[in-house]
Amino acid sequence: MNLGYACINLTLSNNTPKITTNRSMVKKTFLNKGLDYASELGLANCKDLIKILKWNINNKIKFFRLSSEFFPWASEYNLQDLKDYNQIKSVLLEAGLLAKNNNLRLTAHPGPFNVLVSPRESVVKNTINDLSMHGEMFDLLGLERSPYNKINIHCNGVYGDKFLAMNRFCENYEKLPNSVQSRLTIENDDKSSMYSVKDLMYIHEKIGIPIVFDYHHHKFCDGGMSEKEALKLAVSTWPKQITPVVHYSESKSYHESNSLIKPQAHSDYINNIPKLYGIDVDIMVEAKAKELSILPFID
Template structure:
């Protein structure tokens, strides 16, 4: 199964551009609020459907979608947006297309999503991020499984891998069943961080799958 991550330059270069990552800076969100986020989200999800149709036409059936699909979703509940019903309908069309064309769609939350962080605030924000990505997949009507996954890194050790792994497992236990069912964890690209065997050990008892990233693996000397 062939695919790609996030940006389709062929569609982005159209007029008007087709893209799923319309976003805004903090100052803009503070000025214009959830109503503007709602407008951008509707445009993004509508263009996601166009992107998925293009992917299917070109036999590209694996797509890692941008985490900017619903900008600033950490600051509001999706169902409270003024365009929620239109967003939901557009998302359902995306999900139906994904299932009909036997495609996969996954997410990879931003680098700051650290479920094993030594900061309680960062862990709480990271749990929230995984949850709203899961909400987007629910909105599309896709199965709650790693096949439509939310892929993260542990991403750091904070000087103590055992303690970091323990915090990560605790954060996983705090996820909703739907979010937890979609979570996958990927190996890192630095020798000092997390290899596949280390992740398998750290995730023991969680039922969270480990995803092997060969590209990241090649940056290490782990064989």
């Protein structure tokens, strides 16, 4: 079992100068400064990734979710168009080798605007473009084309008919490049009207992608299954040779004894690690305090 955190290292982001992989810009700046500035920010993000990975290794953290913000406004260009592309390739390859040589698992969780179930062609096209960029970046890092280095998404919509929506997911999955298909996973939701692990088995049985079990989400969308049942079902969808990933967070409302906060909201820290029922998994902790939330649990 490995514990991981997502995207931002708070310790390093408080450094001067700040160490981050989330340098970005508003659309107006992008239009004014163009590709050259996007390239500079992207390269700086890639260089800082190496610093974050080294920090993780030094602190015995073997699991890390990459930011989806490495390349500002990446939907507006191809990575090869960036003036620093060759240097970006070199830096990312170095980062990937560093992770591989130190058994540091890297994954990604592209945002909620990625909607393969959408009935709108433009939304699906944008989703394919964004996921393809993630796949390309993972290839530049030299990461496995397998769910070990997963690219995880939600269905992100029902559109009045859950099964029609899931069928669209499966149809649109076939339009993705292998760099994405081979790494794609899908996660259960935190609203009762959305997708439980039980629902997502329909997608798994059609196209074979693994299901990521989210403990916190399951509390709000259990599909009539216990935590243990849903966890075991999700884990059963993973290739035997790859350690499954689960997501874990705790309720901010509970932590702060504040009923005005949505119970789905994530707490800053966690009090415990989840019950594993004897199953070996890697746990991505989705807490607002990032690496600070898991350090007390690292051996």
